Amino acid sequence: MRATAVLLLLTVVVLLGCGGDDPVAPREPVVYACGPAGLIAVVENSDGERGSALELAFEMRRPQVLQVLGGILGVDTAAMRGMLLNDILEAYGEPWMIGELEKVAEGRYTSFCALTDGSARSSILLDSIRAMSSRGLAVDLIFDLHSDGPTLLFSDGRAAVADLAAVISRERLGVRALYQTCCHAATAIATWETAGLAAVSGAPGVNNITLYSPIAFLRTWTGGARFSDAVDRAFNIELDTLRHYSTIMPELLWLMSDENLASSRQRCGGLKPELLWVEKLGTGS
Numbered sequence: 001m002r003a004t005a006v007l008l009l010l011t012v013v014v015l016l017g018c019g020g021d022d023p024v025a026p027r028e029p030v031v032y033a034c035g036p037a038g039l040i041a042v043v044e045n046s047d048g049e050r051g052s053a054l055e056l057a058f059e060m061r062r063p064q065v066l067q068v069l070g071g072i073l074g075v076d077t078a079a080m081r082g083m084l085l086n087d088i089l090e091a092y093g094e095p096w097m098i099g100e101l102e103k104v105a106e107g108r109y110t111s112f113c114a115l116t117d118g119s120a121r122s123s124i125l126l127d128s129i130r131a132m133s134s135r136g137l138a139v140d141l142i143f144d145l146h147s148d149g150p151t152l153l154f155s156d157g158r159a160a161v162a163d164l165a166a167v168i169s170r171e172r173l174g175v176r177a178l179y180q181t182c183c184h185a186a187t188a189i190a191t192w193e194t195a196g197l198a199a200v201s202g203a204p205g206v207n208n209i210t211l212y213s214p215i216a217f218l219r220t221w222t223g224g225a226r227f228s229d230a231v232d233r234a235f236n237i238e239l240d241t242l243r244h245y246s247t248i249m250p251e252l253l254w255l256m257s258d259e260n261l262a263s264s265r266q267r268c269g270g271l272k273p274e275l276l277w278v279e280k281l282g283t284g285s
Helices: 002-014 052-060 062-073 085-105 122-134 161-170 185-193 213-222 227-245 250-256 258-264
Strands: 037-044 111-116 138-147 151-154 157-160 175-180 199-202 267-269
Touching: 037 085, 037 122, 037 151, 052 062, 062 085, 062 227, 085 111, 085 213, 111 122, 122 138, 122 151, 122 161, 138 185, 138 213, 151 161, 157 161, 161 185, 175 213, 185 199, 185 267, 199 227, 213 227, 227 250, 227 267, 250 258
Parallel strands: 037 111, 037 138, 138 175, 175 199
Antiparallel strands: 138 151, 151 157, 199 267
């Protein structure tokens, strides 16, 4: 039971992580005809921690795990037959997250840019922010990255939040809001506030609620909710999703222990955490 519980925990945490060390150019920003803001999503969770023990646990519960992953990702389980867990996550997980975010962004944001694998670098992130900010867009960020609080793990190594915030502040880049599933991110909220961000979220400890919440947050916030309310609603939507799939894999209920929920429930800060999506506020405003 313990092995399968760990498997499911790691599956949820790394689901969006696709390996890849080769530098690649970021996807060209998708430009839409409406909206005063740009969205940059950084999705990269590859950390090399998926090893033989995890694959062995996966094989012990393969039919159940494939059923859960197939339902979440909308993939026929037959397509995943014979694949290693790491290959499944690489082939289907990260593209699914980016695709779902792009669906929400369409018709709402003027521009959408996804950074993943080799393009998920701090330097490319800053260049992407500069490009959108130079067009007068309020820039919103979504981070799905590993973090220890003071630093974020990009595909080319760690970057200090303080350094990123300093660049945004010094260059008066128009970053408006940041939603992030990064672990320990709440400890860096005050640092982001020094860069003038209107709204920032972050979990106080290890964040195990990371699968649906970015998509649910973006849909809820752009749908009219205040930033802080959208963060709370996204958390609860993911819990409902986990409860649904726990009928297939009861181990998922372990993710909803009081300890895990306290560690994962995001806090909000920024200069205006009740920010509405229609309000154009940002460092460069």
